[in-house]
Amino acid sequence: MKKISSIFFNAWILFSGLLALLSASFIFIYILKNGFKAMTWEFILSNPAGIPLGSEGGILPAIIGSLLLMLISCVFASILAISTAVYIVFYCKSKRMESLAHVVIQCMAGVPSIILGLFGYTFMVANLKMGRSLISAGLTLGIMIFPFIQVRVEKTFREFSSSMLLSSYALGTTKLYTLLRLVLPQSIRDIVSAVTLAGGFAMGAAAPIILTGAVIFAPIPKSLSSPVMALPFHLYILTGEGISIEKSYGTALVLILLLFIINLVSISLTFWRKEATK
Amino acid sequence: MNVLQLKSFYAYYGEKKIINDMDMKIEKNKITAIIGPSGCGKSTFLLSLNRMLEESGGRAAGNILFNGKDIYSMPKEEIRKRIGIVFQKPAPFPFSIYKNLTYAPVYYGIRDKSRLREIAIDKLKISGLYDEVKDELGMSALKLSGGQQQRLCIARALTVEPEVLLLDEPCSALDVKNTANIEKMLRNLAGDYTIVIVTHNLYQAKRISDYTAFMLDGELIEYDETARMFSSPQNRRTREYIEGIYG
Numbered sequence: 001m002k003k004i005s006s007i008f009f010n011a012w013i014l015f016s017g018l019l020a021l022l023s024a025s026f027i028f029i030y031i032l033k034n035g036f037k038a039m040t041w042e043f044i045l046s047n048p049a050g051i052p053l054g055s056e057g058g059i060l061p062a063i064i065g066s067l068l069l070m071l072i073s074c075v076f077a078s079i080l081a082i083s084t085a086v087y088i089v090f091y092c093k094s095k096r097m098e099s100l101a102h103v104v105i106q107c108m109a110g111v112p113s114i115i116l117g118l119f120g121y122t123f124m125v126a127n128l129k130m131g132r133s134l135i136s137a138g139l140t141l142g143i144m145i146f147p148f149i150q151v152r153v154e155k156t157f158r159e160f161s162s163s164m165l166l167s168s169y170a171l172g173t174t175k176l177y178t179l180l181r182l183v184l185p186q187s188i189r190d191i192v193s194a195v196t197l198a199g200g201f202a203m204g205a206a207a208p209i210i211l212t213g214a215v216i217f218a219p220i221p222k223s224l225s226s227p228v229m230a231l232p233f234h235l236y237i238l239t240g241e242g243i244s245i246e247k248s249y250g251t252a253l254v255l256i257l258l259l260f261i262i263n264l265v266s267i268s269l270t271f272w273r274k275e276a277t278k
Numbered sequence: 279m280n281v282l283q284l285k286s287f288y289a290y291y292g293e294k295k296i297i298n299d300m301d302m303k304i305e306k307n308k309i310t311a312i313i314g315p316s317g318c319g320k321s322t323f324l325l326s327l328n329r330m331l332e333e334s335g336g337r338a339a340g341n342i343l344f345n346g347k348d349i350y351s352m353p354k355e356e357i358r359k360r361i362g363i364v365f366q367k368p369a370p371f372p373f374s375i376y377k378n379l380t381y382a383p384v385y386y387g388i389r390d391k392s393r394l395r396e397i398a399i400d401k402l403k404i405s406g407l408y409d410e411v412k413d414e415l416g417m418s419a420l421k422l423s424g425g426q427q428q429r430l431c432i433a434r435a436l437t438v439e440p441e442v443l444l445l446d447e448p449c450s451a452l453d454v455k456n457t458a459n460i461e462k463m464l465r466n467l468a469g470d471y472t473i474v475i476v477t478h479n480l481y482q483a484k485r486i487s488d489y490t491a492f493m494l495d496g497e498l499i500e501y502d503e504t505a506r507m508f509s510s511p512q513n514r515r516t517r518e519y520i521e522g523i524y525g
Contacts, residue, residue, distance in 0.1 A: 163369035166334070169333055170330055170358055171358065171362070173381075173382065173385045177385050181384075182371060186372060
């Protein structure tokens with residue numbers, strides 16, 4: 001009996017693993033196969049053209065736009081998230097305050113992204129008169145990924161060796177020095193990988209930027225207050241309006257490849273740091 | 279001369295009283311050993327002396343005077359700089375040996391490279407580690423053996439030039455040879471530093487200390503010169519403890 005259940009269990013694990021692996025590779029290969037035809041240097045390096053717009057030409061402004069959105073949201077969200085985690089783990093003395101902060105962060109994580117978009121629209125675009133712009137969309141994405149980064153960074157700080165912390169305090173150093181010289185340098189790998197993952201998440205999101213800054217066509221943004229093109233929104237328009245199936249697969253492929261490269265860079269960065277501290 | 283003096287001192291974790299009405303004077307530039315069974319408050323006592331108690335959630339009441347000044351009216355950072363502590367389990371920072379030793383001096387504003395190097399090498403020599411690691415100062419401190427790590431932690435505690443060094447069972451995880459190394463080092467340090475060492479090992483207390491204090495259930499039972507304490511303890515409970523371990 002025991003043997004049968006163990007065989008069943010092993011088969012189940014194998015099946016689940018294969019399912020995950022196969023569906024991921026299927027999506028990638030399917031998009032690669034269909035998008036490959038659209039992938040030319042011209043597609044990557046020129047503006048959209050044709051009537052309707054996007055049926056010819058390329059997606060350069062969308063690539064740059066998505067990268068800029070990712071950058072802004074990551075900078076904004078990681079500053080907030082790291083500070084929040086530092087406060088909760090190292091400075092907050094009241095248990096009640098700590099659980100309140102956790103509840104708020106969990107609620108933020110649970111807000112549907114389209115609602116965040118609506119919030120960004122009413123608060124930033126309309127009330128603060130920031131307009132539909134790179135900065136409004138970037139900040140909205142930042143709000144979306146803030147809980148994602150915060151939870152991971154807090155976990156990293158919590159797992160930091162308390163005997164090392166005590167040793168540092170015992171030398172008479174302040175909390176701030178201990179944080180800057182001991183905790184952050186040791187946690188930077190985990191923080192970078194959390195931020196990169198979150199950046200990928202932000203780059204792929206369409207809902208929060210539809211109302212706050214993404215447009216069907218805009219040149220490469222000249223300032224933070226310019227509207228912006230973004231890959232997921234462009235993909236949505238190309239497919240939704242039936243403009244060009246070939247170009248949508250091309251756009252999807254570029255998006256996936258970008259995410260792939262970002263993750264690769266993050267892994268090699270953290271790997272390099274690990275080697276350096278050995 | 280007394281460097282530290284406790285006056286009706288109490289320590290608590292939450293509602294639990296760990297140290298009960300302790301009065302004690304600690305002699306300058308001598309080694310004082312604290313002995314007693316597990317859970318008698320030895321470690322809490324040690325943590326109280328440089329205000330590390332509050333970092334682990336404890337609370338103190340009463341006075342501890344350091345050179346006549348109440349430590350709870352001084353900034354805790356200053357107290358910890360002048361009264362260093364080495365914990366039971368060595369916790370070197372995950373940096374190179376060299377960087378472990380310059381971590382605190384850099385905090386106190388020393389930037390000159392040659393001065394930093396001088397401090398690092400000097401403290402390594404004091405802790406008897408220099409000959410073993412002199413060619414590998416850039417090596418990660420985590421690669422050292424347990425005994426070497428503990429000596430590095432002692433060297434690190436000395437880099438801020440404390441006046442008092444507290445040690446919480448520094449040899450409990452070490453073998454005989456490493457223990458002998460550390461004991462020899464402590465004897466050499468005793469002329470320049472006041473040392474308070476918590477130990478489980480009565481032989482160790484007898485070998486290295488000038489004064490010995492016996493604690494039981496958070497109270498100071500007996501405190502005397504080590505030789506007298508071990509040859510003719512005045513208190514029945516002290517005698518029982520010493521004999522019990524011997525027997």
